[in-house]
Amino acid sequence: MKRTLTLTMLLALSLAPSARATNEADYKAAYAAAEAASKEAATMRNQWTTTVSTLAAAKKAGDGGDFNGAVAAAKEAEALAKASVFQATSEKEAWKAMEIR
Amino acid sequence: MKAGSALLLSSVSAALVALALTAPSVVAADKVDPATDAKAFQNFFFQKFPDVKHEDFVNGPYSMSEDMKRQWQEKEEFPPYEFALDAGKEMFSTPFKNGKTYADCFPNGGNGIRQNYPYFDTKEGKVVTLELALNRCREANGEAPYSYVKDEMASLTAYMAFTSRGKPMDIKIPDDARAREAFENGKRYFYTRRGQLNFSCASCHVQSPGERIRAEVLAPALGILNAMPIYRSEWSGMGTISRRFITCNSQTRAVPLEPQSDEYRDLEYFLSYVANGLPISGPGARP
Numbered sequence A: 001m002k003r004t005l006t007l008t009m010l011l012a013l014s015l016a017p018s019a020r021a022t023n024e025a026d027y028k029a030a031y032a033a034a035e036a037a038s039k040e041a042a043t044m045r046n047q048w049t050t051t052v053s054t055l056a057a058a059k060k061a062g063d064g065g066d067f068n069g070a071v072a073a074a075k076e077a078e079a080l081a082k083a084s085v086f087q088a089t090s091e092k093e094a095w096k097a098m099e100i101r
Numbered sequence B: 001m002k003a004g005s006a007l008l009l010s011s012v013s014a015a016l017v018a019l020a021l022t023a024p025s026v027v028a029a030d031k032v033d034p035a036t037d038a039k040a041f042q043n044f045f046f047q048k049f050p051d052v053k054h055e056d057f058v059n060g061p062y063s064m065s066e067d068m069k070r071q072w073q074e075k076e077e078f079p080p081y082e083f084a085l086d087a088g089k090e091m092f093s094t095p096f097k098n099g100k101t102y103a104d105c106f107p108n109g110g111n112g113i114r115q116n117y118p119y120f121d122t123k124e125g126k127v128v129t130l131e132l133a134l135n136r137c138r139e140a141n142g143e144a145p146y147s148y149v150k151d152e153m154a155s156l157t158a159y160m161a162f163t164s165r166g167k168p169m170d171i172k173i174p175d176d177a178r179a180r181e182a183f184e185n186g187k188r189y190f191y192t193r194r195g196q197l198n199f200s201c202a203s204c205h206v207q208s209p210g211e212r213i214r215a216e217v218l219a220p221a222l223g224i225l226n227a228m229p230i231y232r233s234e235w236s237g238m239g240t241i242s243r244r245f246i247t248c249n250s251q252t253r254a255v256p257l258e259p260q261s262d263e264y265r266d267l268e269y270f271l272s273y274v275a276n277g278l279p280i281s282g283p284g285a286r287p
Helices: A002-019 A024-043 A049-063 A067-098 B002-031 B034-048 B054-063 B066-075 B082-093 B130-140 B151-162 B177-191 B201-205 B241-251 B262-273
Strands: B119-121 B126-128 B230-232 B237-239 B284-286
Touching: A024 A049, A024 A067, A049 A067, A067 B177, B034 B054, B034 B177, B054 B066, B054 B284, B082 B151, B119 B177, B126 B130, B126 B177, B126 B262, B130 B151, B151 B237, B151 B241, B177 B201, B177 B262, B237 B241, B241 B262
Parallel strands: B230 B284
Antiparallel strands: B119 B126, B230 B237
16 A cells, blocks of 8 residues: 555656646747747748748747647747758758759 | 877868868859750750740740630730830839939830840849849939839839840840859759748749649749739739749748849849740730
């Protein structure tokens, strides 16, 4: 009985971090990461419209106090921005494959 | 002694690495050959569409579809760009506040010169498009510049294109490394994939002309600017070359660049040069 109780407590403790509610600090960190990736894409002149709109959606959700939604949108925006940076980097050489010669 | 040899060896190695890194770009700059590129570009389309008359490529999707061509020819009896043509003609001859007109800014009074734009300005070291030259003319005469994407700018360029109809595109690339670089930059922009859809200009206009994208028939890249500016039913109005580039970028979910950015100017230079010899057909009308 005592052993079961201990295990249950340990399990509860181990789950605690993932179960805690997303807060403003999480949102701000996720947004900052997305914004940094987005700025890198813009510097490369290869911003995607979807990055901009998803980043705006993250801000709107964050401003409205929906931190779960805000973090999810910020992470999506960051992924989009990173994909556009990858595209710009790989296309520096890859464009030649399409050239008419 | 050993330390000295090691230092020398590392310096030589560093120099070799630096040489190896710079060498490819030097070779690449020497390899820019616009004339050969233009020939290959035209041959690609001539071979891909052997039944299309060469001068017909400037009619975009209408050169790809007989049905569309017949409909367009009927529409040309009352062309939808006529209002812009009339407005452009009036604007062109109306003096600025200082008494001068557009004619004072251009060779031959601005008549029949569309085929020479864009050109490479060796003083500025950059490509100058017709749209840019028109706004520079306005500003030099104390007038506010127009929007690059529609309305007045489209009317003015429509009129200037109309006075040049039938004249073969005649873009020059001077013997200037910067001009060749501008051509190469335009070419790179044309073939570079961008936007979330991962499309380049060539994805639609080289790989798929004549194919449908939703309800539209894609135009071939060859001669695509000869018909500009255009009335587009989709826009319910006129649009300039700047507007076309911006729309294409947006459609691939890429954030468009600023109108008349260096990239767009170089792209226009490339596309116009490879269409050399094909007639000006603007202003045009598109679905």
